[in-house]
Amino acid sequence: MAEPPTRCGFVALIGAPNVGKSTLVNALVGTKVTIISHKVQTTRAPVRGIALEAGAQLIFVDTPGIFAPKRRLDRAMVTTAWAGAHDADVICLLVDAKRGIDEETDAILRRLVDVERPRVAILNKVDLVEKSTLLTLAKTLNERVAMEAIFMVSALTGDGVADLRRWLAGRVPEGPWLYPEDQVSDAPMRQLAAEITREKLYARLHQELPYQSTVETDIWKELRGGAVRIEQTIFVERDSQRKIVLGKGGATIKAIGAEARRDIAQALERPVHLFLFVKVREGWGDDPERYREMGLEFPKE
Ligand SMILES: Nc1nc2c(ncn2[C@@H]2O[C@H](COP(=O)(O)OP(=O)(O)OP(=O)(O)O)[C@@H](O)[C@H]2O)c(=O)[nH]1
Ligand SMILES: [Mg+2]
DSSP: OOOOOOEEEEEEESSSTSSHHHHHHHHHHHHSSOOOSSSSSOSOOOEEEEETTTEEEEEEEEEEOOOOOOSHHHHHHHHHHHHHHHHSSEEEEEETTTOSSSSHHHHHHHHHTOOOOOOEEEOOOOGSSSSHHHHHHHHHHHHSSSSEEEEEOOOOOOOHHHHHHHHHHHHOOBBOOOTTTTTOOOOOOOHHHHHHHHHHHHHHHOOTTGGGGGGEEEEEHHHHHHHHEEEEEEEESSSSHHHHHHHHGGGGHHHHHHHHHHHHHHHHHEEEEEEEEEEOOOOGGGOOHHHHHHHOOOOOO
């Protein structure tokens, strides 16, 4: 008997900031491929996470949250998120079930009407709300934009995630797999390592500082015995910010380094020696080189 044909497709997750897109991509892939924080605007550039389900290769595209952009970096993030949606075989619109259709999601719905791709809505964070709220929200959403299906999940607890993955496996087109079957991400490890350090910055630093910082991996050196030496630079805008990142007697950078080192070593499954440097680079948000490093188009203005 002939094998059933393989399927393969891109599934873009779009939505307002902080609705849980990255958490859901990690849950769908089954391992950490993209970073998460309780702050808005954590994801900056698209990250692809890959999963196999019932003969289908699902390539999930985690996109930056969509909001009304102000700075150049914001514009680049929002543009890349919509580009991800236009290129996808299936678009998943994520909505935070607790927040419902707020101003940001409302603006996305208005624009989504014109994107002619198969689309589903996903109500995330169902662990935080009553069932009756979910049903009302699902109905309202479907009245706004026709959806092929509406899923209710908790990316945090995993509730509903397997059902969603199975449905998507049947929905993506027939075609050969684009990645080797054991691959879970298309991002180079040095990029994931920089992102992990940025995740720790987001967890430890407050107000505008996370948004005014970026992390790059400069040196990646294989050591004898299987360990790797990684050197990274944290760019900030001002010297006062550099001092905050360092902390009293270097305490903050030490804590960030320890947490990042632990998670990078876990991702690489090998020992890691991590060295962090903090540099003041005024106006890095207007420097094309930084965008190249992040994998973002540099907006002209
Ligand atoms: N209670 C609950 N919290 C969740 C769930 N999914 C995500 N979160 C939390 O929501 C916050 C934002 O999650 P992210 O995955 O970073 O959200 P995002 O949509 O990728 O955010 P941006 O990249 O900033 O657009 C984090 O604190 C998550 O732990 C969920 O199902 N239930
Ligand atoms: Mg994210």
